[in-house]
Amino acid sequence: MRNDNTPIVKSESSSGFLLWQVTSLWQRKIRRLLSRKYQITHAQYVLLASTHWLALYNNEVTQNLLVHHTKIEAMNVSQVLKKLEEMELIARKGHSFDIRAKAVSLTEVGQELIQKAIRDVEKIDSDFFNKLDSDLSDFNNSLLKLIDYHDD
Numbered sequence: 708m709r710n711d712n713t714p715i716v717k718s719e720s721s722s723g724f725l726l727w728q729v730t731s732l733w734q735r736k737i738r739r740l741l742s743r744k745y746q747i748t749h750a751q752y753v754l755l756a757s758t759h760w761l762a763l764y765n766n767e768v769t770q771n772l773l774v775h776h777t778k779i780e781a782m783n784v785s786q787v788l789k790k791l792e793e794m795e796l797i798a799r800k801g802h803s804f805d806i807r808a809k810a811v812s813l814t815e816v817g818q819e820l821i822q823k824a825i826r827d828v829e830k831i832d833s834d835f836f837n838k839l840d841s842d843l844s845d846f847n848n849s850l851l852k853l854i855d856y857h858d859d
Contacts, residue, residue, distance in 0.1 A: 755821040767810040
């Protein structure tokens with residue numbers, strides 16, 4: 708304890724700071740790959756990959772569904788989707804039954820790009836997280852528990 712009775716906290720005991728550090732190291736590798744090889748940002752990748760994945764399981768992917776799935780704020784999702792549409796990687800059209808919603812789909816170019824990018828990102832993920840060996844499953848379960856608990 709310091710003189711003012713404030714506990715001394717080492718950065719190694721701060722879960723938030725450790726998460727920040729791990730996320731920064733992992734994102735650096737992902738950003739480098741995506742910007743150099745595919746000329747897209749990490750957020751663009753996440754929305755493209757999520758659109759691809761959700762389209763496999765849902766008839767129509769909406770911006771709202773992408774917000775819920777990715778945990779990216781709605782305003783940011785909207786801005787990134789606008790940019791992806793300008794890049795001709797996605798298309799947005801009226802939803803089949805909700806006139807307020809837009810259906811999001813990958814263009815042919817977007818589909819080709821994301822299928823290649825997913826393979827490359829999965830390789831980085833595997834190389835990065837497999838260092839946890841037998842702890843990887845527990846790590847993933849802990850992350851899922853936090854997501855479930857804090858999901859609004």
